[in-house]
Each structure stands twice: as structure tokens, then as C-alpha cells.
Amino acid sequence: MSVIPEPAMTTSLPVLSAAQSQAVDRAIEALWPKALDLLKKMVGTNSVNPLFPGISRGDVIGGETQVSGMLGDFLAGSGLAIHPVAPDPDRVNRVALLKGAGGGRSLLINGHVDTVAAFKPESWSTCSPWNPEVRDGRLYGLGSTDMKSGLVSAALAAAALVAAGIRLKGELQIHAVVGEETMSHELGTTAVLEAGFTAEGGIVVEPTSQPVPLTVSPVGAGNFNLHIDIQGYATHGGNRGPSIRAGGPGMAAGVNAVEKAILIVQALQQLEQEWGTSKVHPAFPAGFFSLCPSVLHGDAGVPSVGYLADRATIGYLVWYPPGNSAEQIRNEIEAQVHRAAQMDPWLREHPPVLRWDSNWPVSDTDPAHPLVRSLVAERTAVLGAMPGGAADTAGFNACCDSAFIEQKGIPCVIFGPGDLRFAHSMNEFVNLSEVTDAARILARAAARWCGVA
Numbered sequence: 489m490s491v492i493p494e495p496a497m498t499t500s501l502p503v504l505s506a507a508q509s510q511a512v513d514r515a516i517e518a519l520w521p522k523a524l525d526l527l528k529k530m531v532g533t534n535s536v537n538p539l540f541p542g543i544s545r546g547d548v549i550g551g552e553t554q555v556s557g558m559l560g561d562f563l564a565g566s567g568l569a570i571h572p573v574a575p576d577p578d579r580v581n582r583v584a585l586l587k588g589a590g591g592g593r594s595l596l597i598n599g600h601v602d603t604v605a606a607f608k609p610e611s612w613s614t615c616s617p618w619n620p621e622v623r624d625g626r627l628y629g630l631g632s633t634d635m636k637s638g639l640v641s642a643a644l645a646a647a648a649l650v651a652a653g654i655r656l657k658g659e660l661q662i663h664a665v666v667g668e669e670t671m672s673h674e675l676g677t678t679a680v681l682e683a684g685f686t687a688e689g690g691i692v693v694e695p696t697s698q699p700v701p702l703t704v705s706p707v708g709a710g711n712f713n714l715h716i717d718i719q720g721y722a723t724h725g726g727n728r729g730p731s732i733r734a735g736g737p738g739m740a741a742g743v744n745a746v747e748k749a750i751l752i753v754q755a756l757q758q759l760e761q762e763w764g765t766s767k768v769h770p771a772f773p774a775g776f777f778s779l780c781p782s783v784l785h786g787d788a789g790v791p792s793v794g795y796l797a798d799r800a801t802i803g804y805l806v807w808y809p810p811g812n813s814a815e816q817i818r819n820e821i822e823a824q825v826h827r828a829a830q831m832d833p834w835l836r837e838h839p840p841v842l843r844w845d846s847n848w849p850v851s852d853t854d855p856a857h858p859l860v861r862s863l864v865a866e867r868t869a870v871l872g873a874m875p876g877g878a879a880d881t882a883g884f885n886a887c888c889d890s891a892f893i894e895q896k897g898i899p900c901v902i903f904g905p906g907d908l909r910f911a912h913s914m915n916e917f918v919n920l921s922e923v924t925d926a927a928r929i930l931a932r933a934a935a936r937w938c939g940v941a
């Protein structure tokens with residue numbers, strides 16, 4: 489997608505006075521026990537995405553609704569108006585509105601309430617992914633980093649502005665959405681926007697931890713989920729030698745689909761090497777854009793080694809940079825698979841079939857956009873300059889709902905507590921100091937962007 493241009497509006501941006509900033513910080517401190525309690529309750533509620541691979545809807549349905557409800561209750565307590573949006577009545581998004589005094593720009597802060605499926609739930613040090621535990625300044629539990637803590641930071645920021653008596657000019661919205669982990673944005677983020685809850689700027693509070701915690705990230709990678717099906721010719725395992733040795737009958741004795749799949753993996757590794765130099769972006773670390781063969785299945789239809797496999801499937805996660813179209817990426821991969829197939833007598837006749845399951849678009853807001861600058865200014869005010877002279881923005885090393893907010897023409901930044909390295913992993917945790925730091929920055933940035941009455 490293209491870079492969203494800077495708006496024409498360039499009036500001088502009001503900033504909180506020192507006394508107002510102190511009032512916000514004091515309010516965050518006073519509200520923190522209640523916010524921590526909220527975060528524990530949210531993490532303690534199983535809200536695994538009901539469409540996540542391997543999950544049965546009946547086991548988890550309703551969790552997302554409970555979590556968005558908890559956040560809504562907290563914000564209703566600060567006087568925000570709560571609106572449910574639910575294309576699927578069992579998966580309720582909630583929007584909290586803090587009306588502005590008028591004359592300022594509006595801002596929406598978005599976070600998802602669903603989580604991935606728990607990785608090895610029996611092996612967590614907390615005994616369960618849904619047993620929130622605070623240890624050494626960290627809160628452990630599934631969804632702590634990705635991204636219930638981000639939502640709590642946003643709620644804390646809004647509640648603190650109210651408690652500090654700071655009236656924004658523009659409206660502040662908090663969107664607690666379902667379905668992000670399976671890109672079901674039409675049930676979550678996009679549904680909320682299409683219900684009329686839009687704004688002039690957006691912040692998605694996903695964990696932005698690269699290169700340091702709470703990095704402002706105006707761009708995010710795009711990705712593809714791709715499966716490649718490869719056909720073989722199943723025969724008795726005793727045909728292995730004749731099928732591959734010189735002078736034997738070759739393909740007539742059988743073809744092992746598993747090894748044909750490996751040829752394709754090798755060809756795509758070659759393309760990935762090329763991408764190391766051909767796919768670069770200043771906001772991302774060298775070599776980030778890649779083709780990961782994450783899943784490989786192959787057999788003869790029975791789970792036995794006594795056959796040559798007649799089917800194999802490779803599942804890929806493909807990361808590509810802003811500035812490349814999805815079509816361009818698809819063409820490059822298809823051409824490379826085609827080239828590899830042409831080199832092999834069997835695959836030439838039985839070409840691999842590519843299934844493009846999903847495409848997550850890139851996020852691409854201009855780092856110079858005033859919304860981005862608002863966040864950078866307030867991050868610097870609260871935490872100081874980026875260490876080691878690092879750039880004041882960096883890419884988000886994943887994809888998120890900011891892409892779908894941008895698709896509605898809303899400039900969007902990714903910024904939130906937590907560490908992406910521990911998202912989707914066993915013993916996921918968030919550093920609690922990041923949750924309050926994020927709240928301090930979000931409250932200030934909202935004041936800067938929306939204006940203060």
C-alpha cells in the first residue's frame with residue numbers, strides 16, 4: 489500500500505504543561521493497582537481465537553467477549569461511553585469513546601483481545617497459560633505481551649487524562665477488537681471502522697520492542713501464508729533403490745514426494761538468499777525479509793515408513809517489505825518454483841500447486857507524519873532519546889491490524905509495551921514498568937495530537 493500523505497493541517501500542536509504532565513503521572517500511579525488487577529483478569533481469561541488452527545470454537549468461544557467487556561467496564565468507570573460492535577454475536581468488539589471538546593483531531597487506539605493457542609500449556613512455569621503471576625516486575629501469562637498489556641496501557645492513559653482533569657479537543661476512542669490472530673479483521677478492526685468508529689489518526693498498541701522496548705513503529709512487514717502441494721508416486725518402500733539409482737527403472741518404480749518437496753525448499757532458500765540483498769528497507773534489520781518453511785507433511789496416505797510418499801505439503805510464512813506489491817512477491821515465488829520444477833523430470837510433468845492462503849498487507853505510514861512525530865516527541869520526553877543514536881522510529885517485525893486501519897485512509901502507528909520475542913511463546917510475559925511508561929506516553933501523545941481544551 490502507498491504511504492499515506494501528511495494532512496494539510498499544520499497548526500501548532502498544544503502540549504501539556506509541566507503541571508498537567510505531573511497530574512497525568514500521579515493519576516497513572518493512583519490508578520495502577522486497579523489497572524494491574526484488570527490486566528491480571530484479562531490474562532487470566534482464556535480468549536484464544538476460535539478460528540486458530542487446531543482450536544475447536546466451542547472450547548473457547550466467549551473469551552474475547554469477556555475480555556473486551558472487562559476493558560469496557562474499566563473505561564466506563566472513568567466516564568467513557570461503551571459501544572459493542574459484533575458481526576458475530578459471540579465475539580463482541582467494544583469501542584470506548586471519550587468525547588472531545590471540539591476543534592481538535594480525533595485519535596483511535598486499537599488492540600486485540602484474542603490470543604494465539606497456548607504453546608505447550610502443560611509446561612508453563614506458572615502451571616497454566618491462564619494463571620497470571622507477577623514475579624520480579626513481570627506479569628506472566630498468555631496474551632500478557634501480545635497484547636492485553638497494550639490495551640491496559642491505552643485504558644490507563646484515557647482514565648488518567650480524565651482523572652487529571654485534562655479535556656481533549658478531539659475525540660479519543662479505544663477499540664478492543666477480536667480476531668486479529670487469524671487476520672479476521674472483517675469481524676474485528678474493519679467491522680469497528682465500518683460501524684462508523686473512525687478517526688484522523690490511529691495507534692495500534694502491539695508490542696514494539698525492536699530495537700528497544702517502546703519503539704515507535706510507523707511501518708510493518710507484509711506477509712503471505714502459502715502452501716505448496718507436491719505429488720509423488722507411492723509404491724512399496726523396497727523400490728527406493730531402483731527408483732533413484734542410475735540404470736534402474738527410475739520414476740516407473742516410484743517417486744518420493746517428500747524429497748521432491750525438499751527440492752522446492754532448496755530452490756526457495758536460494759530465492760531467500762537473493763532477498764537478503766534485493767529486499768531491504770531502512771526501517772528493518774538486514775535479512776529480515778524471508779521465506780520460512782514452517783510446516784512439512786508427506787506420506788503415502790498412511791503413517792508408515794514402508795512406502796514412497798505420494799503426497800507432500802510445505803507450509804510457508806513469507807515476510808516482505810513495504811514498497812513491494814503483493815502481486816510482485818507472488819510472481820517472484822511462483823517463477824522460482826516453476827524454474828525448480830523445470831529442472832526435475834517428475835516435477836516438470838507434475839508441477840507443484842501453490843495455494844496462496846492469505847496475504848497480510850504492509851503497514852506504511854510516513855515516519856515524518858505529525859502523528860508519528862507526536863509519539864516520538866512524547867516517547868523522548870518520557871524515556872529519553874533512543875540509545876546508541878538509533879533512529880527514532882523502526883519497523884514492526886511482524887504484521888498487525890494497522891494495515892487495515894490504513895486501508896481506510898487513516899494514518900497509523902504501532903507502539904506498545906511487551907517484547908515481540910516472547911509473544912506466541914511459552915512463559916510469555918510483559919515488564920510491568922513498560923505498561924505504565926506506555927500509558928504515560930500515550931496520554932501525552934493523545935493530548936498533543938487531539939489538542940487540549
Ligand SMILES: [Zn+2]
Pocket residue numbers: 600634635668694888
Ligand atoms: Zn498481537
